[in-house]
Amino acid sequence: MLCRNISFFRHIRCRSTFILTSSPLTPSSSASPLEHGGRLHAIAQQYNRPVADWLDVSTGIAPESYPLPDLPSSAWHRLPEVTPSFLKAASDYYGCDSLLPIAGSQSVIQHLPAIVSRAGRKPSRVWVPHPGYKEHEKAWTDAGIQVYRYRHLPHLTTLTSGDIVVVINPNNPTGKLEERATLATLQEQLHALNGLLLIDEAFMDCTPEHSMLQSLHGENLLVLRSAGKFFGLAGLRAGFLFASRQWRERCSAVLGPWQINGPALHVLESAFNDVSWQSAQRSQLNESALWLGNLLTTHFGVKCSGTPLFCTMPHPRAPDLFAAFCAEGVYPRLTDENDALRFGMVTVSQRPRLAQVVGRVSGVMERP
Numbered sequence: 001m002l003c004r005n006i007s008f009f010r011h012i013r014c015r016s017t018f019i020l021t022s023s024p025l026t027p028s029s030s031a032s033p034l035e036h037g038g039r040l041h042a043i044a045q046q047y048n049r050p051v052a053d054w055l056d057v058s059t060g061i062a063p064e065s066y067p068l069p070d071l072p073s074s075a076w077h078r079l080p081e082v083t084p085s086f087l088k089a090a091s092d093y094y095g096c097d098s099l100l101p102i103a104g105s106q107s108v109i110q111h112l113p114a115i116v117s118r119a120g121r122k123p124s125r126v127w128v129p130h131p132g133y134k135e136h137e138k139a140w141t142d143a144g145i146q147v148y149r150y151r152h153l154p155h156l157t158t159l160t161s162g163d164i165v166v167v168i169n170p171n172n173p174t175g176k177l178e179e180r181a182t183l184a185t186l187q188e189q190l191h192a193l194n195g196l197l198l199i200d201e202a203f204m205d206c207t208p209e210h211s212m213l214q215s216l217h218g219e220n221l222l223v224l225r226s227a228g229k230f231f232g233l234a235g236l237r238a239g240f241l242f243a244s245r246q247w248r249e250r251c252s253a254v255l256g257p258w259q260i261n262g263p264a265l266h267v268l269e270s271a272f273n274d275v276s277w278q279s280a281q282r283s284q285l286n287e288s289a290l291w292l293g294n295l296l297t298t299h300f301g302v303k304c305s306g307t308p309l310f311c312t313m314p315h316p317r318a319p320d321l322f323a324a325f326c327a328e329g330v331y332p333r334l335t336d337e338n339d340a341l342r343f344g345m346v347t348v349s350q351r352p353r354l355a356q357v358v359g360r361v362s363g364v365m366e367r368p
C-alpha cells in the first residue's frame with residue numbers, strides 16, 4: 001500500500017533497504033514551506049468552527065505541560081545566560097554533558113548544511129527516512145545536496161564516502177525505534193567512510209534507555225533533542241544539540257548568541273530537576289497511548305503504531321477520515337503521504353469527547 005502512494009518514484013524497491021529514485025530528489029521538490037500540525041486557527045476557519053470548540057490532536061506535544069514556575073523579572077530583563085546550574089540540570093536529565101542549548105531542534109535541522117560546511121565538508125549524499133519529519137529532507141535539498149530516501153536503514157553496501165545518514169529515532173510518524181547497537185554499527189561504518197550520523201531524538205523522552213546519549217562519542221555523531229514535546233512546552237522553543245566540542249562550536253558560530261531565551265532557561269531548569277513530575281508524566285503518557293491505541297484499533301480495525309506522544313493509524317481513506325474528524329471538531333494530523341492519521345494524546349477529561357467522535361466517524365467509514 002505504501003508503494004502505491006509514491007507514484008512519482010521511477011524506481012522503487014519496497015521492503016528492501018532503500019527507496020531510490022533513478023535520480024535523487026531535486027532542490028525544486030522542496031522549495032515551498034512545509035505544512036505541519038498545530039495550524040489550529042487556519043483549520044478552525046476552514047471548517048467554520050470557533051477555535052475554542054476544537055480538540056487539537058494534530059501534534060505530538062504532551063497534552064499536560066510542566067507547571068510554570070514563577071519567573072524572576074531578571075528572566076525578562078537580562079540577556080539570557082546559560083548558568084552552571086542550568087547546565088547541570090540539563091546534563092543530569094539527558095545523562096550527557098556534551099550539550100549546546102538551542103531554540104528548538106528545528107533551528108539546527110534547517111542550518112545543518114551550513115554547519116557541516118563549516119567543518120570543511122561537502123557531503124555527496126544525505127539519506128533521510130521516508131516517511132519522516134520532512135524538514136530534514138527540505139534542509140538538504142534546499143542546500144542543493146543529493147537526498148536519498150530510505151525505508152529501512154541504508155546498508156553498508158549502499159553507502160559511499162562522505163555520506164550523511166539522518167535517523168529519526170523513534171520515527172515520526174511511524175514510531176519505529178532503532179536499536180542502539182544497530183546505530184552504533186552504522187556510526188562505525190560511517191566513520192570508516194568519513195561520513196556522519198545525525199540522530200533526531202525529538203520523541204525519545206519516554207524511552208531514554210534507547211537514546212544514543214548514553215554512549216555519545218566520536219566526531220561523526222550528532223544527536224538532537226527537543227524540550228517541547230515531552231514537557232508540553234513547544235512554545236518555549238527549546239532543545240539541544242549533543243555532539244563533540246568542535247561540532248557544538250561550529251553550530252554556535254552558525255546560529256549566533258542567545259539561542260535560548262531567559263524565561264525558557266528558568267522554566268527548563270526547574271523541569272529538568274523535577275524528577276517526580278517527569279516520572280508521573282511518563283506513566284500518564286504511556287497509559288494515554290495505550291488507551292488511544294485500543295480505541296482506534298477497536299473502532300477502525302487497523303493496527304496503530306507510534307510512541308507515548310502520538311499514535312499513527314494507517315488507513316486507505318485517510319483524507320476522508322481527516323475531513324470527517326474535522327467536521328466533528330477534532331483535528332488530527334493527516335500524514336504527508338495521505339496514507340494515515342496521526343493523533344496526539346489527550347487529557348483524561350478529553351477522552352469521552354474523543355471516544356464519541358471516534359465512534360461516530362468509524363460508524364460511517366467502512367473498515368479497510
Ligand SMILES: Cc1ncc(COP(=O)(O)O)c(C=O)c1O
Pocket residue numbers: 103104105106107133168172200202203225226227228234237238239
Ligand atoms: C521528528 C521531529 N524533529 C524535530 C522537530 C522540531 O521540534 P522542535 O523544534 O520543537 O524541537 C519535530 C517537530 O515536530 C519533529 O517531529
